[in-house]
Amino acid sequence: MTTTTGTTSSTLTAPAARAVAAVKQYGGGDAAVRALDGVTVALAAGRFTAVMGPSGSGKSTLLHCLAGLDRLTSGQAYVGDVELGSASDKQLTLLRREKLGFVFQSFNLLPTLSAAENITLPLDLAGRSPDKDWLDTVVGTVGLTDRLKHRPAELSGGQQQRVAVARALVSRPEVVFADEPTGNLDSRSAAEVLGLLRTMVTDLGQTLVMVTHDPSAAAYADEVLFLADGRLVDRLEQPTRDSVLARMQRFGE
Numbered sequence: 001m002t003t004t005t006g007t008t009s010s011t012l013t014a015p016a017a018r019a020v021a022a023v024k025q026y027g028g029g030d031a032a033v034r035a036l037d038g039v040t041v042a043l044a045a046g047r048f049t050a051v052m053g054p055s056g057s058g059k060s061t062l063l064h065c066l067a068g069l070d071r072l073t074s075g076q077a078y079v080g081d082v083e084l085g086s087a088s089d090k091q092l093t094l095l096r097r098e099k100l101g102f103v104f105q106s107f108n109l110l111p112t113l114s115a116a117e118n119i120t121l122p123l124d125l126a127g128r129s130p131d132k133d134w135l136d137t138v139v140g141t142v143g144l145t146d147r148l149k150h151r152p153a154e155l156s157g158g159q160q161q162r163v164a165v166a167r168a169l170v171s172r173p174e175v176v177f178a179d180e181p182t183g184n185l186d187s188r189s190a191a192e193v194l195g196l197l198r199t200m201v202t203d204l205g206q207t208l209v210m211v212t213h214d215p216s217a218a219a220y221a222d223e224v225l226f227l228a229d230g231r232l233v234d235r236l237e238q239p240t241r242d243s244v245l246a247r248m249q250r251f252g253e
C-alpha cells in the first residue's frame with residue numbers, strides 16, 4: 001500500500017484504516033468550510049499515530065470520518081477493507097461497536113455504573129460476554145484491579161481515563177481513536193495515560209490514532225501526521241518533543 005507522501009515504514013504493513021482523496025465540506029455557498037481538502041493517508045496496523053495541526057486544521061474531522069462518526073463529502077474512508085461511504089448507518093453503528101474503540105477528552109463514563117461495569121458496557125450492549133483472559137489482561141494493563149468496584153466520581157481524572165481506555169480495548173478493536181485524551185488531565189496523570197496508550201500498542205499490538213495539540217504527547221507516537229487547512233502537509237517518524245516543536249514552527253503554529 002502506498003500513499004501520496006511516498007513509501008515509509010508505516011506503509012509496509014496492511015493499513016488498519018485509510019483515507020483516499022478525502023474531502024469534507026460543511027455548509028454551502030459563501031459559508032462553506034472545507035474541513036478536509038483532499039487527504040490521502042494510510043494508518044498502519046499495530047502502530048501509534050498522532051495527528052497534529054493548528055486549531056481548525058481538520059484533525060477531529062479526519063478522526064471522525066475515519067471512525068465512521070461522520071461521512072465524507074467525496075473520496076473514501078476505509079476501516080480494514082470496509083469502505084465507510086457505502087455502509088448504511090446501521091452497518092456503521094455495528095462497525096463502531098465491534099471493530100473500533102474510542103477515548104475522548106471528557107472520559108464519557110456512565111456515573112451510575114462501577115468501573116468494571118463501564119469497562120464491559122460495549123460488550124453488554126452488543127449482547128456479548130467478555131473474553132475473560134483478554135479482560136484480565138486489559139484491566140491489569142491499565143492498573144485498575146483494586147478500583148473495579150468504584151464509581152467514576154470516586155476515581156481521579158487519570159483513573160477515569162484509564163477506565164475509558166480499558167473500555168475502548170475490551171472488544172479487542174481493530175483501531176482505537178483518541179481525541180485529545182489528555183486534554184483534561186494534569187501533566188502527571190497525562191503522562192500515565194500516555195504511557196498506558198503506548199503499552200497498549202507495544203505490548204498488546206493494538207492500533208491507535210490520537211489527535212493532540214501537545215508535542216510531549218505526540219512524542220509517545222511512532223509517527224506524527226501534520227494537518228494544515230484540511231491538508232496533510234507533513235509526516236514525522238519516531239518523533240521527539242523537540243522534533244515535533246520544530247516541525248510545528250515550520251508551519252507557523
Ligand SMILES: Nc1ncnc2c1ncn2[C@@H]1O[C@H](COP(=O)(O)OP(=O)(O)OP(=O)(O)O)[C@@H](O)[C@H]1O
Nearest residue numbers: 026027033035053054055056057058059060061062
Ligand atoms: N459541524 C460542523 N459544522 C460546520 N463547520 C464545522 C463543523 N465541524 C467542524 N467545522 C469546521 O471545520 C474546520 C475543521 O474543524 P476540526 O474540528 O476538524 O479542526 P481541529 O483541527 O480538530 O480543531 P481543534 O484543534 O480546534 O479541535 C473548522 O474550520 C471548523 O470550524
